[in-house]
Amino acid sequence: MSYGIGFRLEPEGRTGFAHLFEHMMFEGTPVAPKGTLDKVIEGGGGNNNGDTRYDFTEYIETAPVSALDPILWIEADRMKTLDFSPANLENQRKVVEEEVRVNVLNQPYGLFFAIDLPGLAFDTYPNKHNFYGDFKDLDAARIEDVEKFYNQYYSPNNAVLAIVGDVNAAEVFARVEKYFGPVPARAAPPRANVEEKPQTAERRSVQTDQLANLPALAVGYRMPPRRSHDAVVAAVVGELLHNGQASRLYQSLVKEKQKAVSVDGGLNWPLGNPFEYNGPTLLVSFVVAPENTQEDALLAAYDDVIADLGRRGPDAAELDRIKAKMRSDWYDQLEVPIQRASTLSHAVLFDGNADRVGSIPDEIAAVTADDIRKFAAQYLVKADRSIIWRVPASKPGDRK
Amino acid sequence: MKRKFGAVAAALVLALAALAADKQSLPKDLPAYGPIKQLAAPHVTEVKLDNGLTVWLVPEAGFPKVAFTLAVRGGYTADPKDRPGFADLIAATVTQGTRNRSAKQVAEDLEAAGGDLSGNATPDSILIETSVLSSKAAAALEVFADTMQQATFADQEVAIAKSNLSSALQANEAEPSFLGRRALYHALFGEHPYAITSPTEESISKTTAAVLRTEYARRFRPDRTLLIAVGDFSEQNLLATVRASFAAWKSGGEAAPIETTKPASLVSKAIVYVPRANSVQTALYLGTLGPNRSAPDYAAARIGNALYGGMFGSRLVNNIREDKGYTYSPGARLTLNRETGVLVTRADVRNAVTGASFNEITYELNRMATTAPETEEVERAKRFALGSLALQLQSRAAVARQLANLWIDSLPPEELALQGQKIENVTPQDVQAASRKYFPAWRMTVVAVGEEQVIKDELAPFGLEFQKAP
Numbered sequence: 001m002s003y004g005i006g007f008r009l010e011p012e013g014r015t016g017f018a019h020l021f022e023h024m025m026f027e028g029t030p031v032a033p034k035g036t037l038d039k040v041i042e043g044g045g046g047n048n049n050g051d052t053r054y055d056f057t058e059y060i061e062t063a064p065v066s067a068l069d070p071i072l073w074i075e076a077d078r079m080k081t082l083d084f085s086p087a088n089l090e091n092q093r094k095v096v097e098e099e100v101r102v103n104v105l106n107q108p109y110g111l112f113f114a115i116d117l118p119g120l121a122f123d124t125y126p127n128k129h130n131f132y133g134d135f136k137d138l139d140a141a142r143i144e145d146v147e148k149f150y151n152q153y154y155s156p157n158n159a160v161l162a163i164v165g166d167v168n169a170a171e172v173f174a175r176v177e178k179y180f181g182p183v184p185a186r187a188a189p190p191r192a193n194v195e196e197k198p199q200t201a202e203r204r205s206v207q208t209d210q211l212a213n214l215p216a217l218a219v220g221y222r223m224p225p226r227r228s229h230d231a232v233v234a235a236v237v238g239e240l241l242h243n244g245q246a247s248r249l250y251q252s253l254v255k256e257k258q259k260a261v262s263v264d265g266g267l268n269w270p271l272g273n274p275f276e277y278n279g280p281t282l283l284v285s286f287v288v289a290p291e292n293t294q295e296d297a298l299l300a301a302y303d304d305v306i307a308d309l310g311r312r313g314p315d316a317a318e319l320d321r322i323k324a325k326m327r328s329d330w331y332d333q334l335e336v337p338i339q340r341a342s343t344l345s346h347a348v349l350f351d352g353n354a355d356r357v358g359s360i361p362d363e364i365a366a367v368t369a370d371d372i373r374k375f376a377a378q379y380l381v382k383a384d385r386s387i388i389w390r391v392p393a394s395k396p397g398d399r400k
Numbered sequence: 401m402k403r404k405f406g407a408v409a410a411a412l413v414l415a416l417a418a419l420a421a422d423k424q425s426l427p428k429d430l431p432a433y434g435p436i437k438q439l440a441a442p443h444v445t446e447v448k449l450d451n452g453l454t455v456w457l458v459p460e461a462g463f464p465k466v467a468f469t470l471a472v473r474g475g476y477t478a479d480p481k482d483r484p485g486f487a488d489l490i491a492a493t494v495t496q497g498t499r500n501r502s503a504k505q506v507a508e509d510l511e512a513a514g515g516d517l518s519g520n521a522t523p524d525s526i527l528i529e530t531s532v533l534s535s536k537a538a539a540a541l542e543v544f545a546d547t548m549q550q551a552t553f554a555d556q557e558v559a560i561a562k563s564n565l566s567s568a569l570q571a572n573e574a575e576p577s578f579l580g581r582r583a584l585y586h587a588l589f590g591e592h593p594y595a596i597t598s599p600t601e602e603s604i605s606k607t608t609a610a611v612l613r614t615e616y617a618r619r620f621r622p623d624r625t626l627l628i629a630v631g632d633f634s635e636q637n638l639l640a641t642v643r644a645s646f647a648a649w650k651s652g653g654e655a656a657p658i659e660t661t662k663p664a665s666l667v668s669k670a671i672v673y674v675p676r677a678n679s680v681q682t683a684l685y686l687g688t689l690g691p692n693r694s695a696p697d698y699a700a701a702r703i704g705n706a707l708y709g710g711m712f713g714s715r716l717v718n719n720i721r722e723d724k725g726y727t728y729s730p731g732a733r734l735t736l737n738r739e740t741g742v743l744v745t746r747a748d749v750r751n752a753v754t755g756a757s758f759n760e761i762t763y764e765l766n767r768m769a770t771t772a773p774e775t776e777e778v779e780r781a782k783r784f785a786l787g788s789l790a791l792q793l794q795s796r797a798a799v800a801r802q803l804a805n806l807w808i809d810s811l812p813p814e815e816l817a818l819q820g821q822k823i824e825n826v827t828p829q830d831v832q833a834a835s836r837k838y839f840p841a842w843r844m845t846v847v848a849v850g851e852e853q854v855i856k857d858e859l860a861p862f863g864l865e866f867q868k869a870p
Contacts, residue, residue, distance in 0.1 A: 009807075016524060026702050031427045031429070032427045032430075034722070035718070035722070036425075036427065037427065037563075037711065039425070039713050039715035039780065040426065040430065040711045042432055042711050042712065042784045042787075043780040043783055043784070044712075044783065044787070045783045045784060045786055045787020045788075045790065046784075046787050046791075047712070047788070047791070048789075062791060063787055064436070064437070064439075064790060065434065066434040066435060066436050066437065066788055067433055069432070069433075069434060070430055070432070070433060073429070073430055073431050074430070074712045077427075090725075091722065091723070091724075091725045092723075092725075093727050094725025094726075095721055095722075095727075095728050096727070096728070097750075098726070098727050098728040098729070098748070098749070098750060099682070099728035099729075099804055100729075101681050101750060102587070102681060102727075102728055102729050103530050105680045105681075106576060106679055106680050106681045106748065107575070107664050108571070108574035108575065110497075112431065114469075123667070142478070153667070166437070191510065209680055210675075210678040211574050211679075212571075212574050213571055213573060213574045214570055214572045214574075215565060220790075242513060242798050243516075244507065245507035245508070245510075245511075245516060245517070245518035246504070246507040246508045246511040246516075250502060251507075254560075254564070255560060257502070258560060258563065261564055261567040261568060261571065262568075276724050280745065283785075288571060290563070290567050291567070291570065312606075314733075317512075320509070320512065321508060321511040321512045323775050324512055324514045324533060324536065325511050325516075326467065327514060327516075327533065328513075328514025328515065328531070328532060328683035329514075331463040331464070331465050331533075332465070332531060332797075333465055334463065335462070335465070335794070335796065336794045336795050337794060382808055391493040
């Protein structure tokens with residue numbers, strides 16, 4: 001069940017709220033108190049989770065078909081109303097703050113390539129704020145905020161339900177009608193403008209890391225709008241640069257020049273695949289380097305790779321290889337039913353059409369070497385990028 | 401941004417017992433669970449080549465892909481005494497070039513097939529895995545075969561791999577999870593090779609291309625290898641390719657010893673701590689040896705673990721997360737090695753509740769050991785475990801990995817189906833007996849990763865000694 005709300009549209013002064021709210025969706029309703037949902041789903045042989053991203057929040061359940069009816073019932077139940085409990089909000093605020101600690105504050109690199117890089121690259125609140133939330137904002141959240149957010153965004157008309165498995169479509173539609181049909185639609189707020197003014201110059205920042213042992217570089221290039229041919233080219237470029245041991249950055253930085261230990265990245269990385277977002281996004285590279293690496297030396301090697309792509313583009317064999325890899329990866333993404341359901345629901349949210357999922361391999365196949373060369377020359381330019389260099393703080397007892 | 405820590409969604413049921421639902425605590429309008437569909441475990445065709453290579457094939461319709469796993473017996477268990485974690489070095493370099501292909505060509509040939517070749521060491525094995533397009537399966541197999549028979553361990557590639565593994569070790573030493581696991585396994589297993597979780601700086605620097613070539617011959621042998629293919633392929637055609645590309649593979653010279661003993665159960669009476677400056681949480685690990693897959697109480701321990709801390713609706717999660725808000729990431733796992741299981745409870749808790757969290761964890765452990773579980777929670781945990789078995793069969797790569805694990809443990813593929821029956825047969829009395837045996841808090845070796853002073857202040861009231869991890 002994907003709702004068309006993510007952290008991009010969460011209110012100012014409430015950073016992290018869309019995700020904190022996601023936790024509140026598991027805290028019970030007047031008829032199914034806290035704990036019921038897990039009992040029903042796990043007791044049905046299944047499991048469940050929630051996930052908040054820039055432009056959607058999804059609630060996923062997977063179980064043997066025998067649990068379909070109770071799962072539909074309980075998913076519909078939390079679309080009607082919630083148990084807006086201040087005590088449960090207090091509890092989940094603590095849980096979310098521990099989540100921020102375990103994933104950000106107590107981790108080397110602290111997701112700086114996902115949190116701080118958009119903060120540097122973008123200028124407006126929706127795109128630049130810390131989606132995990134500043135503690136002062138999380139602490140400021142009130143149960144009234146939870147109720148308001150729910151009423152604004154958690155309506156059936158802002159949701160897409162996808163069901164994949166050993167089921168009969170007509171029967172499932174009838175059941176969904178039975179459980180969800182009575183839930184009334186609610187007026188959704190007008191969509192805020194999330195556009196950015198064009199970037200005019202390269203942005204650079206240096207950070208110190210109290211926990212990491214090795215320096216790391218994050219680079220983010222602003223990307224063309226999602227619904228364009230260039231956005232598909234961007235996806236291919238992201239994979240050419242980052243996907244696997246045959247990728248350009250891995251081969252050049254890790255193998256040939258040995259300036260890097262690992263290379264990650266891509267379009268809309270790391271918070272989704274290259275097709276599931278609905279607003280300004282970046283093509284990101286995250287490179288961990290051996291100790292004592294100098295930023296300039298690493299960046300020069302990185303720039304050689306980017307410049308070559310803009311000058312010559314890929315040859316035919318390289319392009320064929322990456323297309324095969326992307327087709328293969330796309331099938332992997334769709335193989336497990338819950339992942340297929342998730343992907344389908346996002347396509348309906350962002351493209352209005354589940355068929356997009358089936359056409360993506362063909363859209364990728366249509367990208368030419370010339371498309372890639374032109375794209376790299378136009379978009380992978382210094383004036384459109386932001387760079388953070390993160391270096392370990394020197395610590396007593398450092399291994400040198 | 402996820403509700404659960406490291407949760408992997410996947411979905412099956414061999415036979416879910418009809419459920420007397422716990423109607424009192426559930427909403428009155430909640431519909432009942434439907435009838436159970438019987439679901440068979442995948443059928444495996446086994447072929448043995450003359451050179452001893454075992455081949456397990458699982459053809460199934462669906463997406464046009466094939467998942468391959470090559471499992472080689474002997475992982476950290478086969479490492480020379482003075483080079484713990486050597487298996488990581490051989491796993492990282494065996495894919496980096498052959499007599500016929502440079503490292504780059506290996507990567508490119510796999511990419512052209514839609515895959516990426518990765519080698520990983522485990523305590524009892526080395527696994528090499530990929531997942532490729534069906535139309536390119538034969539080409540991918542040839543690269544696999546080449547890698548298994550003709551790897552060169554070129555000096556330049558070995559130098560790069562050593563340097564990267566050394567840097568990766570440095571990077572990992574900043575992670576609480578890496579530090580905690582390393583300290584726990586060291587304390588639990590002592591001199592036994594199951595203590596190894598990674599190579600050391602010394603074992604990396606001692607490794608040379610010559611040593612890798614020698615060990616390759618001693619360890620990568622057809623009679624110690626299983627090739628698994630799961631996915632959309634013709635059994636006959638794939639088998640012909642397997643024969644053509646692997647038949648010439650011969651075992652040469654002396655084989656490396658891989659057998660290991662059943663480890664003794666070590667219990668540290670001290671809290672083993674790993675100082676980590678600037679930590680805002682303490683990462684707590686409580687671990688003990690548990691049953692392996694063949695043990696008679698394996699299924700009961702698995703159910704006990706699920707209701708203690710394996711499910712989201714478990715006692716531990718309800719207590720220290722959903723009630724007290726001490727942690728986002730509590731959980732308990734039963735990890736399986738060939739000779740033993742390892743039961744580990746983990747929670748990352750903010751510094752100020754380190755002691756309070758430890759108190760609740762030990763309370764829940766001792767409650768498992770001393771009181772009978774509720775029938776409802778045992779039934780729920782059984783259905784959860786059965787469903788999990790089913791869910792894990794939905795991905796070809798996951799099926800291949802599970803089959804590899806069974807083979808490494810000398811179990812037949814039919815064990816996939818038997819596991820479901822064993823879970824179904826578990827009674828609340830079985831769970832209680834297994835919990836009494838495995839869950840008492842005194843059995844646990846305790847590891848804490850974080851600020852040294854926080855750990856010592858917070859855990860002082862428990863009266864245990866403190867011992868700094870080596």
